[in-house]
Amino acid sequence: MARIKTVYSCGECGGQSPKWQGQCPHCGAWNTLTETTVAPPSANPRFQTWTAAASPVQRLSEVQAEELPRTPSGIDELDRVLGGGIVRGAVILLGGDPGIGKSTLLLQALSSLGATKKVLYVSGEESPQQIALRASRLAVDPGRVHLLAEIRMEAILATLQAEAPEVAVIDSIQTLYTEAVTSAPGSVSQVRECAAQLTRVAKQSGTTILLVGHVTKEGAIAGPRVLEHIVDTVLYFEGDAHSSYRMVRAIKNRFGAANELGVFAMTERGLKGVSNPSAIFLSSYRDDVPGSCVLVTQEGSRPLLVEVQALVDDAHGFQPKRLAVGLEQNRLAMLMAVLHRHAGVAVFDQDVFLNAVGGVKIGEPAADLAVVLAMVSSLRDQPLPDKLVVFGEIGLSGEVRPVARGQERLKEAAKLGFTRAIVPSANRPRQPIDGMEVIAVERLAEAVDYCRG
Numbered sequence: 001m002a003r004i005k006t007v008y009s010c011g012e013c014g015g016q017s018p019k020w021q022g023q024c025p026h027c028g029a030w031n032t033l034t035e036t037t038v039a040p041p042s043a044n045p046r047f048q049t050w051t052a053a054a055s056p057v058q059r060l061s062e063v064q065a066e067e068l069p070r071t072p073s074g075i076d077e078l079d080r081v082l083g084g085g086i087v088r089g090a091v092i093l094l095g096g097d098p099g100i101g102k103s104t105l106l107l108q109a110l111s112s113l114g115a116t117k118k119v120l121y122v123s124g125e126e127s128p129q130q131i132a133l134r135a136s137r138l139a140v141d142p143g144r145v146h147l148l149a150e151i152r153m154e155a156i157l158a159t160l161q162a163e164a165p166e167v168a169v170i171d172s173i174q175t176l177y178t179e180a181v182t183s184a185p186g187s188v189s190q191v192r193e194c195a196a197q198l199t200r201v202a203k204q205s206g207t208t209i210l211l212v213g214h215v216t217k218e219g220a221i222a223g224p225r226v227l228e229h230i231v232d233t234v235l236y237f238e239g240d241a242h243s244s245y246r247m248v249r250a251i252k253n254r255f256g257a258a259n260e261l262g263v264f265a266m267t268e269r270g271l272k273g274v275s276n277p278s279a280i281f282l283s284s285y286r287d288d289v290p291g292s293c294v295l296v297t298q299e300g301s302r303p304l305l306v307e308v309q310a311l312v313d314d315a316h317g318f319q320p321k322r323l324a325v326g327l328e329q330n331r332l333a334m335l336m337a338v339l340h341r342h343a344g345v346a347v348f349d350q351d352v353f354l355n356a357v358g359g360v361k362i363g364e365p366a367a368d369l370a371v372v373l374a375m376v377s378s379l380r381d382q383p384l385p386d387k388l389v390v391f392g393e394i395g396l397s398g399e400v401r402p403v404a405r406g407q408e409r410l411k412e413a414a415k416l417g418f419t420r421a422i423v424p425s426a427n428r429p430r431q432p433i434d435g436m437e438v439i440a441v442e443r444l445a446e447a448v449d450y451c452r453g
């Protein structure tokens with residue numbers, strides 16, 4: 001029996017250190033190292049067989065480059081983020097906050113896939129009764145789904161081998177326990193080892209495995225970077241727990257485009273895809289109010305109209321507050337500096353709160369112009385012109401930079417009844433768009449002046 005070693009592994013990145021330290025030497029996170037014991041790999045006979053078979057070396061031109069066959073999951077919005085459907089032998093991680101709908105979505109997907117494939121739902125979290133109750137609520141066909149309530153990895157692997165399902169859901173990776181590692185379920189080494197074992201099974205047997213991963217308080221799946229490297233596809237649930245809309249975003253996808261967004265509504269009968277979501281992120285209060293600006297953002301392959309709200313008000317206290325929900329907080333400081341220097345509007349002595357309506361997260365810099373105009377509108381207590389949409393990235397010298405797919409964004413806005421758009425001059429449409437007056441600007445100051453009315 002080989003000697004058991006004690007190491008300290010980081011809860012954020014999974015990196016190991018021989019000694020305890022306050023800061024992880026791999027990723028720089030503080031207070032994330034915990035003690036774990038590991039047996040050296042040679043102690044485990046399974047490791048030896050994994051390295052036994054060598055693959056032949058071949059020329060790239062000899063490789064058959066076929067499109068991988070995809071099986072649609074039967075849920076259109078999920079297929080959109082997956083790049084068309086599930087691929088044989090793929091490992092897909094679905095992350096998200098507790099209660100956001102991970103189990104619901106996967107049970108719906110499994111029962112629909114179950115019409116043509118053998119599917120297995122492994123739950124380490126809920127009892128078979130609880131799952132049956134959910135299935136009856138969702139009105140899915142329970143006869144199509146095989147169920148296993150288990151947390152021991154070795155038992156799960158044996159079942160996967162015996163049953164040979166084509167698709168399996170593991171709910172959740174944090175509840176699993178493998179004897180290969182001695183630490184507790186949910187620890188980085190357990191999560192990593194279980195995911196690695198399941199990945200090998202998926203590749204060997206061709207079973208598509210969907211893993212559920214919980215998100216920690218800090219907003220990361222336990223051992224996130226480790227898991228993201230292991231799996232083929234990473235999907236995250238986004239959205240505000242108080243709104244009924246849920247978004248699923250592909251963070252990484254070896255079989256499709258990353259950053260694609262699927263939109264769902266949570267109903268009493270489970271998650272329903274929203275096939276035309278462009279208008280759902282506009283607040284229902286349509287009378288023009290100060291501090292509100294409609295942005296056309298491009299999420300994956302679709303343009304979305306999202307209302308950006310700002311509240312700018314006199315700060316009381318030494319440090320004005322800056323808070324951005326759904327938008328990038330760091331970019332806010334930069335935009336405030338540019339607004340002062342290049343458009344002469346000072347907000348340094350003001351509290352600034354920003355919100356993207358509907359719980360959608362906007363990462364693209366094309367939101368800059370909307371953020372700035374919403375702030376200016378709130379500061380002046382003056383609504384922006386009626387039926388206006390904007391998009392554009394703002395540079396440090398006050399220039400408004402072009403964004404990708406400007407035409408599509410404008411067309412979508414026109415379709416939804418908007419009649420004016422402030423856009424970067426390089427995004428000026430070549431042909432006029434019906435019913436849309438386009439104000440093309442080179443510099444931030446022009447946009448701010450236009451909105452003065």
Ligand code: TYD
Binds near residue numbers: 099
């Ligand atoms: P669930 O899928 O259990 O979340 P997760 O697996 O991500 O933790 O979702 C549970 C939530 O969804 C719960 O708050 C109840 C709600 N829900 C509905 O609104 N309608 C439904 O049909 C179902 C099954 C759940």
Ligand code: MG
Binds near residue numbers: 103104125171
């Ligand atoms: Mg669940």
